[in-house]
Amino acid sequence: MSDRSLRGMRLGSQSMQSEEGVVFADRVLYDYRCMTCNADSTIAFAIEAEAPEEWECRGCGAPAVLLVNSEPIHTNNLAEKPPRTHWDMLLERRTVEELEALLAERLDILRERRGTATPRTEVQAPRVGAEESQLA
Numbered sequence: 001m002s003d004r005s006l007r008g009m010r011l012g013s014q015s016m017q018s019e020e021g022v023v024f025a026d027r028v029l030y031d032y033r034c035m036t037c038n039a040d041s042t043i044a045f046a047i048e049a050e051a052p053e054e055w056e057c058r059g060c061g062a063p064a065v066l067l068v069n070s071e072p073i074h075t076n077n078l079a080e081k082p083p084r085t086h087w088d089m090l091l092e093r094r095t096v097e098e099l100e101a102l103l104a105e106r107l108d109i110l111r112e113r114r115g116t117a118t119p120r121t122e123v124q125a126p127r128v129g130a131e132e133s134q135l136a
Contacts, residue, residue: 032057032064033072039064 034057
């Protein structure tokens, strides 16, 4: 069995294709500065590619801002909508008055249940007749 195995080759980890005749795309370097840790990063992009205004900082992971003429550009994040919370979605369907009425109704139901229910500290003995009726 051992004489059938391939030797001297790491299958899947290296390409057998050489880089002869491969023409790499022209590149341009862009600088980014992290406003959190003040680290500068240089990232290479293809000339045809548009550089993003923000790039993840290699040091801390915070967004780094593109530098133009050694000055950070100011991104306009005002156009982005803030994320909607559960409360915002709830207020789209009901008014505050409707929610207060619904809360009062549900609290009344819970209070009625508590008044008629047995306390949890008491342990009820199982009924013998109930098991026989379920088996039949």
